[in-house]
Amino acid sequence: MTTAYEQLTARFARLANLNGAAAVLHWDAAAMMPVGGAGARAEQLAVLSLLGHEMLCHQEAADLLDQAEGQRDDLGPWQQANLREMRAKWRHATALPGDLVTALSRAGSACEMVWRTARAEDDFASLAPGLAEVVNLVRQAATAKGEAFGCAPYDALLSQYEPGLDAADIDSHFDALADFLPALLGQVLEQQPMPPAAPERMPAAVQEAISRRLLDALGFNFQHGRLDVSLHPFTGGVADDVRLTTRYDEADPLGSLYPALHEGGHGMYERGLPAEWRLQPVGGAMGMAMHESQSLLVEMQACRGDAFLHYLSPLLRELGGVSGPAWEVQGLATRVRHVARSLIRVEADEVTYPLHIIHRYRLERAILGGDLAVTDLPGAWREGMQGLLGVDVPNDRDGCMQDIHWMDGAFGYFPTYTLGAMAAAQLFQTAEAALVNLSDDLSRGDFARLMAWLGENVHSQGRLHGSADDLLTAATGAPLDGAIFRRHLEKRYLGD
Amino acid sequence: MTTAYEQLTARFARLANLNGAAAVLHWDAAAMMPVGGAGARAEQLAVLSLLGHEMLCHQEAADLLDQAEGQRDDLGPWQQANLREMRAKWRHATALPGDLVTALSRAGSACEMVWRTARAEDDFASLAPGLAEVVNLVRQAATAKGEAFGCAPYDALLSQYEPGLDAADIDSHFDALADFLPALLGQVLEQQPMPPAAPERMPAAVQEAISRRLLDALGFNFQHGRLDVSLHPFTGGVADDVRLTTRYDEADPLGSLYPALHEGGHGMYERGLPAEWRLQPVGGAMGMAMHESQSLLVEMQACRGDAFLHYLSPLLRELGGVSGPAWEVQGLATRVRHVARSLIRVEADEVTYPLHIIHRYRLERAILGGDLAVTDLPGAWREGMQGLLGVDVPNDRDGCMQDIHWMDGAFGYFPTYTLGAMAAAQLFQTAEAALVNLSDDLSRGDFARLMAWLGENVHSQGRLHGSADDLLTAATGAPLDGAIFRRHLEKRYLGD
Numbered sequence: 004m005t006t007a008y009e010q011l012t013a014r015f016a017r018l019a020n021l022n023g024a025a026a027v028l029h030w031d032a033a034a035m036m037p038v039g040g041a042g043a044r045a046e047q048l049a050v051l052s053l054l055g056h057e058m059l060c061h062q063e064a065a066d067l068l069d070q071a072e073g074q075r076d077d078l079g080p081w082q083q084a085n086l087r088e089m090r091a092k093w094r095h096a097t098a099l100p101g102d103l104v105t106a107l108s109r110a111g112s113a114c115e116m117v118w119r120t121a122r123a124e125d126d127f128a129s130l131a132p133g134l135a136e137v138v139n140l141v142r143q144a145a146t147a148k149g150e151a152f153g154c155a156p157y158d159a160l161l162s163q164y165e166p167g168l169d170a171a172d173i174d175s176h177f178d179a180l181a182d183f184l185p186a187l188l189g190q191v192l193e194q195q196p197m198p199p200a201a202p203e204r205m206p207a208a209v210q211e212a213i214s215r216r217l218l219d220a221l222g223f224n225f226q227h228g229r230l231d232v233s234l235h236p237f238t239g240g241v242a243d244d245v246r247l248t249t250r251y252d253e254a255d256p257l258g259s260l261y262p263a264l265h266e267g268g269h270g271m272y273e274r275g276l277p278a279e280w281r282l283q284p285v286g287g288a289m290g291m292a293m294h295e296s297q298s299l300l301v302e303m304q305a306c307r308g309d310a311f312l313h314y315l316s317p318l319l320r321e322l323g324g325v326s327g328p329a330w331e332v333q334g335l336a337t338r339v340r341h342v343a344r345s346l347i348r349v350e351a352d353e354v355t356y357p358l359h360i361i362h363r364y365r366l367e368r369a370i371l372g373g374d375l376a377v378t379d380l381p382g383a384w385r386e387g388m389q390g391l392l393g394v395d396v397p398n399d400r401d402g403c404m405q406d407i408h409w410m411d412g413a414f415g416y417f418p419t420y421t422l423g424a425m426a427a428a429q430l431f432q433t434a435e436a437a438l439v440n441l442s443d444d445l446s447r448g449d450f451a452r453l454m455a456w457l458g459e460n461v462h463s464q465g466r467l468h469g470s471a472d473d474l475l476t477a478a479t480g481a482p483l484d485g486a487i488f489r490r491h492l493e494k495r496y497l498g499d
Numbered sequence: 500m501t502t503a504y505e506q507l508t509a510r511f512a513r514l515a516n517l518n519g520a521a522a523v524l525h526w527d528a529a530a531m532m533p534v535g536g537a538g539a540r541a542e543q544l545a546v547l548s549l550l551g552h553e554m555l556c557h558q559e560a561a562d563l564l565d566q567a568e569g570q571r572d573d574l575g576p577w578q579q580a581n582l583r584e585m586r587a588k589w590r591h592a593t594a595l596p597g598d599l600v601t602a603l604s605r606a607g608s609a610c611e612m613v614w615r616t617a618r619a620e621d622d623f624a625s626l627a628p629g630l631a632e633v634v635n636l637v638r639q640a641a642t643a644k645g646e647a648f649g650c651a652p653y654d655a656l657l658s659q660y661e662p663g664l665d666a667a668d669i670d671s672h673f674d675a676l677a678d679f680l681p682a683l684l685g686q687v688l689e690q691q692p693m694p695p696a697a698p699e700r701m702p703a704a705v706q707e708a709i710s711r712r713l714l715d716a717l718g719f720n721f722q723h724g725r726l727d728v729s730l731h732p733f734t735g736g737v738a739d740d741v742r743l744t745t746r747y748d749e750a751d752p753l754g755s756l757y758p759a760l761h762e763g764g765h766g767m768y769e770r771g772l773p774a775e776w777r778l779q780p781v782g783g784a785m786g787m788a789m790h791e792s793q794s795l796l797v798e799m800q801a802c803r804g805d806a807f808l809h810y811l812s813p814l815l816r817e818l819g820g821v822s823g824p825a826w827e828v829q830g831l832a833t834r835v836r837h838v839a840r841s842l843i844r845v846e847a848d849e850v851t852y853p854l855h856i857i858h859r860y861r862l863e864r865a866i867l868g869g870d871l872a873v874t875d876l877p878g879a880w881r882e883g884m885q886g887l888l889g890v891d892v893p894n895d896r897d898g899c900m901q902d903i904h905w906m907d908g909a910f911g912y913f914p915t916y917t918l919g920a921m922a923a924a925q926l927f928q929t930a931e932a933a934l935v936n937l938s939d940d941l942s943r944g945d946f947a948r949l950m951a952w953l954g955e956n957v958h959s960q961g962r963l964h965g966s967a968d969d970l971l972t973a974a975t976g977a978p979l980d981g982a983i984f985r986r987h988l989e990k991r992y993l994g995d
Contacts, residue, residue, distance in 0.1 A: 016542075017546050020539075020542045020543045020545075020546040021543075021546055021547075021550075023542075023543050024520060024524060024543040024544075024546070024547060025520075027524060027527060027540075027543070028520055028523060028524070031523060035531070035725065037721060037723055037724055037725055037740060038722055039720070039722040039723035039724075039739055039740065040723065040736075040737075040739055040740025042739060043516075043519060043737050043738075043739040043740055044523075044740065046512075046519075046778075047516045047517075047519050047520040047523070048520075049516075050513050050516040050517055050520070051517075054517075054550055224535070225533060226533055226534055226535040227533055227535035228533055228535075229531065229533055240536075241536075241539050242539075243535055243536055243538060243539040244532060244533060244536025244539050244540065282542075
């Protein structure tokens with residue numbers, strides 16, 4: 004006879020396969036699908052969402068969860084953690100009616116497709132109705148979940164991406180950042196050297212070959228993944244079939260190679276998740292901040308430091324056919340660590356990136372709280388960018404339409420980027436202390452020891468610890484500590 | 500209040516979206532997926548199959564079908580046809596237990612993945628256990644459906660692809676072919692001219708550009724479709740997002756262009772299916788023979804005739820950078836209509852292709868009937884190829900492992916290729932009679948009138964007519980008539 008817990012694992016495996024199917028279809032929509040397929044794809048994804056929702060909301064699931072929780076003492080620690088994660092997924096699903104799940108999926112797909120064209124044509128007016136519909140549905144979902152969980156609506160959205168996190172935590176971290184970042188930015192802009200000009204264009208095919216070489220160096224296994232092109236780089240697919248995307252600009256090779264490394268960091272996390280818990284909730288990544296910490300640890304901490312540039316510089320000169328000071332280690336260093344007041348989040352440097360996030364965090368709270376209408380978003384965007392970053396926004400394409408997240412209904416997601424940057428600094432500091440002469444490895448493009456350390460301390464842990472802070476405590480001895488990120492920035496950009 | 504029929508349409512739309520999701524994932528598995536993703540994909544597809552099966556087998560579906568059939572007189576002709584097709588799908592689903600559906604999906608995916616490697620390495624032994632498992636499950640399905648429908652097991656499999664067709668029909672058509680084809684083949688081989696040598700290689704990218712140009716000429720809309728590469732060319736995806744594949748051999752450009760035209764014919768059928776019945780059973784293609792008739796009408800009837808070659812020849816010389824007698828109309832004619840005893844079905848000419856099919860038809864009946872063990876397939880393959888086509892089979896890669904169909908559990912499918920070739924001849928003869936000077940159009944690469952005729956008489960009809968013979972009767976005045984195909988072959992290859 005199978006136990007209630009065992010029956011639940013079969014149910015959640017089925018759900019994970021359904022979600023895995025949807026993940027590949029989402030990747031396809033962004034990387035492969037012709038524009039005329041959007042309507043059909045939206046309907047397909049809506050049906051998959053609804054079926055997953057129905058699976059979780061079935062009375063049998065509730066009964067099995069109650070039973071299994073009554074027999075919790077018979078379970079080992081991973082199983083107990085798995086049961087906790089099952090309950091959390093159940094709680095999120097049952098808080099929403101099926102109609103709303105379908106409507107959210109459909110509206111997100113539709114808005115995302117309109118956004119592709121609207122962004123290209125800098126036409127916010129054509130996007131506004133679709134986005135307003137998404138906002139309206141997200142607000143309903145946030146209210147329903149807030150009521151079910153006994154928390155504020157925005158906190159309920161956050162908990163979808165980051166269990167155990169609330170707006171008060173974010174405010175405390177972000178207030179600290181807002182205290183020192185503007186002054187630090189001013190100092191950096193005054194004292195940083197001008198990067199050397201890099202006039203050569205590098206063909207997209209060459210950039211792609213170098214990207215693949217870098218992903219190989221990272222240890223990314225192309226037998227279990229792909230690298231393709233999409234408008235907005237992302238990591239999708241499932242753990243055994245990881246779909247990375249980047250984008251190529253022939254005038255800006257570093258602008259494709261570093262995104263590829265970034266997505267590679269995400270991909271290594273997915274690949275390193277515990278295989279024995281593959282289709283179970285406890286086998287997933289420990290929240291979106293931890294996911295981002297893995298991409299930023301690779302991209303920012305490891306690959307924008309001098310050591311890695313000793314590997315990258317000869318590689319670019321050899322495979323990329325480039326030469327001159329811009330491609331020497333010193334020239335690359337000033338380029339990959341160049342700080343600027345910028346328009347575009349995904350192109351922003353480490354210093355200004357958190358300001359982009361604080362900007363979005365404020366706006367999404369205002370939109371969801373009803374203090375900002377979607378039609379007023381372009382103006383509020385301009386105002387916030389001027390205030391936080393000192394930047395004039397010339398158009399909506401490079402303003403409030405630059406990101407895909409809100410289009411798809413992902414409100415409450417943006418803060419995890421900056422929490423991830425902070426966690427990356429903390430994890431890298433611990434790894435450097437644990438791995439003697441790690442920089443020698445990186446200067447040879449050898450990521451084996453670093454990835455093994457991350458594999459052991461982060462990737463293989465799945466969601467065992469239940470929150471990013473608990474995982475960080477196990478891995479580094481302390482919960483998220485913004486002071487480490489601050490010291491990292493000061494040391495790297497001011498040389499203090 | 501919604502009627503039982505209306506409730507059924509909602510249910511079947513949901514099912515169609517689930518199947519649409521699976522169709523895109525199948526395409527991805529063949530055209531995009533890294534090899535290490537196979538296990539996860541097999542599980543995803545198995546879950547989608549099972550959920551679709553459960554949707555059809557739910558008691559509510561049976562009740563609604565009974566009710567709607569009781570109110571059939573309230574429905575129009577398309578709705579009545581839709582209800583008939585719903586019942587047929589229900590009958591196929593309820594004949595099988597859910598476990599068998601999952602096992603079939605999983606075994607098919609697994610076998611297909613093993614096949615990719617086994618074929619490349621010419622290693623039938625590594626394929627045999629997986630294929631035996633597929634055969635075992637298909638046999639169980641055939642028996643269950645045969646019992647439920649009151650027909651022979653093989654006829655039950657046929658009816659999955661071709662409603663209204665049984666093995667007796669196939670025997671009668673195939674016996675007629677077997678009567679005249681060997682003699683005709685002998686005559687053609689004696690009298691056909693040697694094609695001129697074509698030593699130039701054409702880069703894959705150029706072949707792809709020409710393939711796209713030809714698909715444009717056909718009227719294929721790339722806003723609603725893609726062209727990619729797979730080991731075995733096929734048409735997948737859904738009607739609003741048609742995924743065509745081909746393959747490129749730089750030494751054999753015609754070997755990629757004609758498959759692209761072939762898949763383009765399939766794609767035009769998908770695109771031309773009645774949009775107002777998009778997610779309903781009656782909105783699908785009228786069986787696999789009719790589907791094949793559309794690809795062969797384009798590839799064989801229209802594009803291997805002299806008229807089209809007057810368009811193709813300058814196109815190849817201009818875009819492909821080739822020259823000389825092999826690329827002039829006369830040289831192309833001898834090449835695209837060259838007949839040979841061949842190993843590979845998908846590369847076979849019109850004359851020998853039916854012999855490849857008769858060979859497979861005999862083998863699959865023997866395998867399913869228990870008269871041929873899977874382990875004995877390589878030997879039986881060699882023997883049949885020698886007997887029917889006079890060909891020595893040098894290895895299993897180009898022998899019994901060349902096709903994907905059986906790997907995926909598609910037994911009962913092969914006969915539809917040759918029935919499709921016969922239907923193509925019949926439809927093209929009618930179109931030529933209806934469209935004055937059609938060959939002038941084709942000599943300019945203008946397919947508009949031909950596609951409009953097919954759109955009106957075939958594509959837009961969906962499954963309204965209920966069987967290929969009824970659709971052919973409506974379009975051409977008679978059910979499938981093998982004599983027309985025979986006259987076509989005699990006229991084209993013997994000049995009689």
